[in-house]
Amino acid sequence: QKEVEQNSGPLSVPEGAIASLNCTYSDRVSQSFFWYRQYSGKSPELIMSIYSNGDKEDGRFTAQLNKASQYVSLLIRDSQPSDSATYLCAVNMRSGYALNFGKGTSLLVTP
Amino acid sequence: DTGVSQDPRHKITKRGQNVTFRCDPISEHNRLYWYRQTLGQGPEFLTYFQNEAQLEKSRLLSDRFSAERPKGSFSTLEIQRTEQGDSAMYLCASSLVKTSNEQFFGPGTRLTVL
Numbered sequence: 567q568k569e570v571e572q573n574s575g576p577l578s579v580p581e582g583a584i585a586s587l588n589c590t591y592s593d594r595v596s597q598s599f600f601w602y603r604q605y606s607g608k609s610p611e612l613i614m615s616i617y618s619n620g621d622k623e624d625g626r627f628t629a630q631l632n633k634a635s636q637y638v639s640l641l642i643r644d645s646q647p648s649d650s651a652t653y654l655c656a657v658n659m660r661s662g663y664a665l666n667f668g669k670g671t672s673l674l675v676t677p
Numbered sequence: 678d679t680g681v682s683q684d685p686r687h688k689i690t691k692r693g694q695n696v697t698f699r700c701d702p703i704s705e706h707n708r709l710y711w712y713r714q715t716l717g718q719g720p721e722f723l724t725y726f727q728n729e730a731q732l733e734k735s736r737l738l739s740d741r742f743s744a745e746r747p748k749g750s751f752s753t754l755e756i757q758r759t760e761q762g763d764s765a766m767y768l769c770a771s772s773l774v775k776t777s778n779e780q781f782f783g784p785g786t787r788l789t790v791l
Contacts (some may be wrong), residue, residue, distance in 0.1 A: 570719075598778050609768055609782040610720065617777060654719050661733055663708060663778055667719030 569593060570657050572668035580676055585642040587671050589655030592636065598658040599631055601640045604670065605651045614640060645675045679703075681783030683769050689789045690759055697755045698786045702771030709752050710780060711744055712768040713737070720768055726752060727774075759790045 569592045579585045587601075598617055602610035616622045616629040616638065628641040638657075642649055652670040659666050682701045690696050702709045708727050712720035723742065724734045728749040741759075746752040756763055766787050770780040 600779070602782075609766075609785045612779055612781060615777065615779050656719075658778060659722065663727075663772075664710060664722040664725055664733060664735075665712075665720075665778075665780065666722070669717065669719050 568668075569666045570655055570668040572653075572655050572671045574669055575672040576674050577671055578674045578676060579645050581645060581647060583645050585645045585649065585673055585675070587640040587642075587653050587655075587673065589638045589640075589657075589668055590636055591638070591655075591657045591666075593657070593660055593666075594633075594636065595660055596657045599629070599638045600656040600665065601627075601629060601638075602654040602656060602667075603649075603651045604654055610654055642673075645673075647675045647677055649673060650675050681769055681771050681781055683767075683783040683786050685786055686784060687787050687789075689791065691791050692761060693758055695755065695757045696759060696788065697753055698767055698769075698788075699751060699753050700769030700771075700783060701751045702769070703773075703781060706771035706773050706781075707749070708772045708774065708778075708780075709746055710770040710772070711752070711754050712770065712782075714766045714768055714785075715764075723754075756788075759788075761790050764788055764790045 601614040614629040630639045654670045655668040656665040710725040711723040714720045726746040766785045769783045772780045
């Protein structure tokens with residue numbers, strides 16, 4: 567079992583809709599969770615971090631964490647075509663600071 | 678604050694040659710990480726430094742790979758006797774101890790081994 571799992575997609579949503587991206591992780595001791603956005607040919611860009619159970623909102627983005635279920639999600643409200651990218655879920659490794667990444671979910675927002 | 682920078686942005690080399698990449702972290706960031714990313718995969722951790730100390734290396738990091746951060750500022754990643762399987766994007770990231778491990782990535786160095 568891969569340590570961080572994401573549905574590779576593509577996930578297609580119409581402009582203005584809510585995009586929901588999901589991620590599960592295997593290591594119960596993980597404490598730090600991150601979402602990165604990566605455009606084709608570019609490097610990952612940090613968009614959200616979350617450390618405790620519940621929701622964390624930042625603009626159109628909401629990260630949700632459920633440590634009991636080992637599940638973290640990202641909601642994008644009012645999706646725009648410019649949100650079309652690959653979204654990477656990252657979880658800190660057991661050793662502490664390095665990150666384990668999922669393969670990413672490809673999001674396509676159609677006008 | 679100019680962000681993380683990496684040099685070169687692209688490198689094409691022949692199998693068996695040595696290559697060296699440089700990363701300059703965000704000013705005052707004391708942790709520096711190297712990752713490798715291939716097409717369709719997420720970044721894979723290679724190694725990280727806190728100041729000048731190399732604190733962790735991945736099992737992925739073969740003996741042909743070596744990294745340094747001599748003065749706790751910039752870092753270099755060297756690959757000796759390159760193989761075609763080394764072709765990838767090499768990403769550097771940095772973080773500040775105070776900010777709970779939020780890591781910021783540079784633009785990457787794309788390596789192609791012919």
